[in-house]
Amino acid sequence: MADGIDRLMLSAPSHLHSPVDVPQAMHDVIIALIPALIAATIFFGLNAIFLSAVCVLSACITEVLVKRLLNSPLTLWDSSAIVTGLLLAFTLPPATPWWLAAFASFIAVALAKELFGGIGRNIFNPALFGRVFIFLLPGWKLLLNGYIDPLWWKGQGFFTIINTKFSTAGVSIMDMAGKHLDGIAGATPLVIRRTYGALAIKNIRYVDLFLGNIRGSLGETSAFALLIGAAYLLYKGHINWRIPGSIIGTVAVVSILWRQDPVFHILAGGLILGSFFMATDWVTSPITAKGQIVYGVLIGLFVMLMRRFGIKPEGVALAILHLNPVAFFIDRYTLPNKFGG
Amino acid sequence: MKLMTFKGGVHPPTFKSQTADKPIVLCPLPPKISIPMAQHIGMPARCLVKEGERVVAGQKIGEADSFISATIHSSVSGVIESVSLYPNFIDKMVESVVIIPDKEQGDVTNQSLNMNKALDANQIRAAIKEAGIVGMGGAAFPTVVKLSPPPDKKIDSVIINGCECEPFLTCDHRLMLERTDSLIDGLRLIMLCIDADKGYIGIEDNKPGAIKCVTSELNKVVPEWANKMHIEVCPLSTKYPQGGEKQLIYAILKRMVPARRLPSEVGALVQNVGTTVAISEAVRYNRPLINRVVTVTGPAIRDPQNLSVRLGTPISWLIKICRGFIDTPGKVIMGGPMCGFSISNLESPVTKGTSGIVALTKEMVNMPLLHSLPCVRCGKCADVCPMFLTPSLIGYYTEHKRFRDAEKAGAMDCIECGSCVYVCPSRKPLVQLIRDAKGAALSRKRN
Numbered sequence: 001m002a003d004g005i006d007r008l009m010l011s012a013p014s015h016l017h018s019p020v021d022v023p024q025a026m027h028d029v030i031i032a033l034i035p036a037l038i039a040a041t042i043f044f045g046l047n048a049i050f051l052s053a054v055c056v057l058s059a060c061i062t063e064v065l066v067k068r069l070l071n072s073p074l075t076l077w078d079s080s081a082i083v084t085g086l087l088l089a090f091t092l093p094p095a096t097p098w099w100l101a102a103f104a105s106f107i108a109v110a111l112a113k114e115l116f117g118g119i120g121r122n123i124f125n126p127a128l129f130g131r132v133f134i135f136l137l138p139g140w141k142l143l144l145n146g147y148i149d150p151l152w153w154k155g156q157g158f159f160t161i162i163n164t165k166f167s168t169a170g171v172s173i174m175d176m177a178g179k180h181l182d183g184i185a186g187a188t189p190l191v192i193r194r195t196y197g198a199l200a201i202k203n204i205r206y207v208d209l210f211l212g213n214i215r216g217s218l219g220e221t222s223a224f225a226l227l228i229g230a231a232y233l234l235y236k237g238h239i240n241w242r243i244p245g246s247i248i249g250t251v252a253v254v255s256i257l258w259r260q261d262p263v264f265h266i267l268a269g270g271l272i273l274g275s276f277f278m279a280t281d282w283v284t285s286p287i288t289a290k291g292q293i294v295y296g297v298l299i300g301l302f303v304m305l306m307r308r309f310g311i312k313p314e315g316v317a318l319a320i321l322h323l324n325p326v327a328f329f330i331d332r333y334t335l336p337n338k339f340g341g
Numbered sequence: 342m343k344l345m346t347f348k349g350g351v352h353p354p355t356f357k358s359q360t361a362d363k364p365i366v367l368c369p370l371p372p373k374i375s376i377p378m379a380q381h382i383g384m385p386a387r388c389l390v391k392e393g394e395r396v397v398a399g400q401k402i403g404e405a406d407s408f409i410s411a412t413i414h415s416s417v418s419g420v421i422e423s424v425s426l427y428p429n430f431i432d433k434m435v436e437s438v439v440i441i442p443d444k445e446q447g448d449v450t451n452q453s454l455n456m457n458k459a460l461d462a463n464q465i466r467a468a469i470k471e472a473g474i475v476g477m478g479g480a481a482f483p484t485v486v487k488l489s490p491p492p493d494k495k496i497d498s499v500i501i502n503g504c505e506c507e508p509f510l511t512c513d514h515r516l517m518l519e520r521t522d523s524l525i526d527g528l529r530l531i532m533l534c535i536d537a538d539k540g541y542i543g544i545e546d547n548k549p550g551a552i553k554c555v556t557s558e559l560n561k562v563v564p565e566w567a568n569k570m571h572i573e574v575c576p577l578s579t580k581y582p583q584g585g586e587k588q589l590i591y592a593i594l595k596r597m598v599p600a601r602r603l604p605s606e607v608g609a610l611v612q613n614v615g616t617t618v619a620i621s622e623a624v625r626y627n628r629p630l631i632n633r634v635v636t637v638t639g640p641a642i643r644d645p646q647n648l649s650v651r652l653g654t655p656i657s658w659l660i661k662i663c664r665g666f667i668d669t670p671g672k673v674i675m676g677g678p679m680c681g682f683s684i685s686n687l688e689s690p691v692t693k694g695t696s697g698i699v700a701l702t703k704e705m706v707n708m709p710l711l712h713s714l715p716c717v718r719c720g721k722c723a724d725v726c727p728m729f730l731t732p733s734l735i736g737y738y739t740e741h742k743r744f745r746d747a748e749k750a751g752a753m754d755c756i757e758c759g760s761c762v763y764v765c766p767s768r769k770p771l772v773q774l775i776r777d778a779k780g781a782a783l784s785r786k787r788n
């Protein structure tokens with residue numbers, strides 16, 4: 001027995017650990033995003049998978065490069081780069097040029113994550129940071145031409161890979177062979193509503209909004225697919241109802257107060273994706289129960305203000321990014337009362 | 342029926358099946374016994390014996406000189422080899438009496454005594470003090486002190502902690518099944534002693550056998566008790582740390598013990614199962630506390646068992662009796678795996694507070710993530726903390742040497758249950774950090 005003695009490990013309790021560690025949780029998030037990836041592929045063709053793969057690859061390569069450069073240990077095994085890449089792809093217009101997607105992913109990982117010290121230390125949600133960054137570049141309005149029609153590939157072929165070209169004349173969506181794909185893009189429902197008023201969206205059916213049969217960013221349109229993934233994350237205990245519930249609740253209340261259609265506001269744009277997958281990001285959201293509700297309500301209000309008064313069409317990404325740095329302070333003011341005191 | 346419970350907590354696998362159905366067996370006599378004079382919280386006992394002396398089992402060898410202390414008895418008949426400093430399970434040197442036991446051991450129990458005698462509170466207290474009884478769940482606080490609350494605090498409810506919420510351990514479970522009569526007798530003695538009229542036995546619902554057994558024993562009404570005391574069994578949901586003192590009081594009585602106060606503040610008192618059985622034996626049979634039940638278990642042990650062990654028996658002997666290790670153990674834990682101590686000295690003796698020896702395999706303790714990931718702010722630790730603290734925040738303050746902030750965030754209220762460490766996906770050593778914060782706060786107060 002004596003031989004075992006000096007090899008016994010000593011540490012503070014607990015001596016047991018739940019099987020859920022960070023990589024495990026990241027794998028669950030990836031699993032939860034698969035239904036939405038499938039929906040995106042159905043509506044936007046194989047190009048959806050292509051774009052997602054570009055973002056994931058770029059995120060992983062960037063992480064490896066940065067870690068090498070800083071001479072710090074590789075952390076690819078925690079799988080968080082894959083999640084960042086996928087989430088970023090989901091926020092992009094489906095006809096975003098692949099190199100721009102790769103660049104956004106590079107920014108997400110290099111600037112928003114690694115510059116702050118890597119996983120756990122970032123202040124901004126990396127995916128949203130990358131997405132908003134490219135929308136701040138000069139000429140960002142051109143990107144709005146990338147919202148292609150759902151099921152556009154029926155005319156062009158499911159396997160068509162899009163290669164969007166920018167030129168002085170504007171944007172032209174082409175395939176890899178250089179063939180122009182005209183007349184397949186247009187404005188998203190939110191933009192239509194903002195530009196032409198509520199009457200203009202009268203003919204958009206709820207069922208299309210719910211299933212994702214509308215224009216929008218790659219992975220945000222299908223509330224149905226996203227909710228399946230969200231249910232999985234809720235079941236696994238990685239997220240809880242507090243943040244998504246308070247965002248969606250606030251959006252519903254405000255739209256009713258403004259006499260607008262709450263169902264439209266909840267299903268259109270990136271609200272479902274943002275509420276369940278972005279605002280619930282562990283690192284950048286509050287950890288106290290009360291804090292999570294405050295955070296959700298603030299995001300909901302911000303989204304509605306942006307949708308009504310903002311210059312950019314998409315409120316959700318900006319709302320979450322603006323509240324990310326506040327999360328830490330929300331925690332401080334919402335600490336729970338300790339047991340018996 | 343809705344089960345009683347507390348807010349927060351975790352659901353680790355219970356791992357109890359290895360020993361839950363194994364009756365308590367007497368652990369054979371080891372070649373050597375070493376009995377520390379400090380097995381409890383408070384002043385060590387004053388040693389009454391010298392090298393070369395002959396002692397008999399049950400003989401008092403350590404006297405409690407101050408109020409918060411406990412008497413110590415020899416657990417064997419034999420000859421004292423030495424009285425010297427000997428490392429205990431956390432490798433602290435304590436004065437210990439080392440005894441070479443005789444081959445033949447007599448029985449110390451005096452069967453004839455006190456069974457039906459009418460007893461008053463002072464007699465009960467005296468018997469408990471004389472027997473050297475301390476809390477046997479692990480804390481080892483002298484029981485007679487607990488049973489002497491300040492006169493302005495009226496205790497109306499006594500709770501027996503039959504939760505055994507720690508994974509792996511089954512010693513209390515076995516006692517509830519095998520010593521049911523002594524358990525209930527002990528509870529009644531405690532109630533008599535502090536003049537409480539309500540008694541509760543809290544048992545987690547993963548032990549239906551124990552719930553049934555205790556309930557049916559309770560139904561055998563003893564006339565002279567029946568109209569004076571109300572005793573009931575409270576099934577609790579299986580959740581860790583259901584057996585935490587404050588959690589249990591909340592679960593059963595819905596009373597919240599104020600922060601850093603004792604249960605007597607809300608008129609409650611909690612006793613461990615083993616302690617309660619020991620109280621009955623001490624009062625009825627004048628039997629001192631010289632042995633206890635220890636669950637020796639874990640995936641690295643070949644033949645896990647519930648052993649009735651003489652205090653002072655080396656842990657290595659228990660492991661040998663359980664036919665040794667199956668493979669190299671990674672960690673040996675004294676107590677349960679959620680809040681017990683990992684130990685390195687397997688020659689250290691079983692003491693009054695040793696509820697279990699759990700040996701985990703190398704794979705179970707192999708944590709490549711340890712210290713390699715920062716907190717990812719998932720909030721799981723705050724969700725499960727039964728004291729409603731925010732462990733990640735206390736850990737953050739401690740890491741940045743902001744001990745005052747750590748204290749303000751509630752470090753001192755942490756009961757070190759380990760729930761936060763259990764759930765943390767980054768495997769942060771939160772309890773270690775909180776202990777550091779507590780240590781810093783204590784040393785600041787001393788200066």
Ligand code: SF4
Pocket residue numbers: 725726727728729730732754755756757758759760761762771772775
């Ligand atoms: S902070 Fe303390 S009381 Fe809270 S879960 Fe962690 S160990 Fe338990």
Ligand code: SF4
Pocket residue numbers: 287715716717718719720721722723732733736761764765766767768769771
């Ligand atoms: S459980 Fe661990 S990773 Fe999660 S907030 Fe607490 S300390 Fe941080």
